[in-house]
Amino acid sequence: MNISLRPMVLGDWDFYRSLYMSPETMKFIAQPLTEAVCKKYFDYYFSERYLASKNKLFLIVATSESKEEIKAGIIQYSFKPKCKFSAEMGIMLSSGLTGHGVGKKANHLLFKKASEVDGLQLIYARIHVNNVHAHKLYRQLNFRQLKSQQKNSTNSDLWLADRSVFAA
Structure with missing residues (x-):
């Protein structure tokens, strides 16, 4: 199975909406979004102000067996303003695609992009404590689990990879 990453475009609205409004996809992230909230976030991503900030990159993960995508x-990484040495990343896959190598291949492609960012030294991810597929994936990607945050509102673990992992 071929995996590719490409920038998200306006034509990806239906797919974006299908992920962010899906209870199955969102179960380890947050409550599914309403269509109105989903549209607000999507539109904001394409606003001039947001695009000018260059703090976040959304990429579509695509598979292809033939010529059809x-x-x-969706995989993304984001920088905090004025802090370009670390980036947070996240991935959400369509229901039924976890455990088939899609996430691992997509993350390796994202690592290649991240390794080209000057000054980037750390990539981190917050993963829900019950998301066993993601925990397994990030272990395979050589991330280190730093701490469990089960008592906070996000109920997530913090995972970290330094440049030696993502630039290898």
């Missing part, structure tokens, strides 16, 4: 998920 099949949208599989």
Whole structure:
């Protein structure tokens, strides 16, 4: 199975909406979004102000068996303003695609992009404590689990990879 990453475009609205409004996809992230909230976030991503900030990159994860693209998920990484040495990343895949290597391949492609960012030294992810597929994936990607945050509102663990992992 071929995996590719490409920038999200306005034509990806239906796919974006299908992921962010899906209880199955969102179960380890947050409550599914309403269509109105989903549209607000999507539109904001394409606003001039947001695009000028260059603090976040959304990419469509696509698979292809032939020439036809099949949208599989969204992967993103974001910088905090004025802090370009670390980035947070996240991935969400369409229901049924976890455990088939799509996330691992997509993350390796994202690592390649991240390794080209000057000064980027750390990538981190917050993963829900019950998301066993994601925990397994990030272990395979050589992330280190730093701490469990089960008592906070996000109920997530913090995972970290330094440049030696993502630039390898």
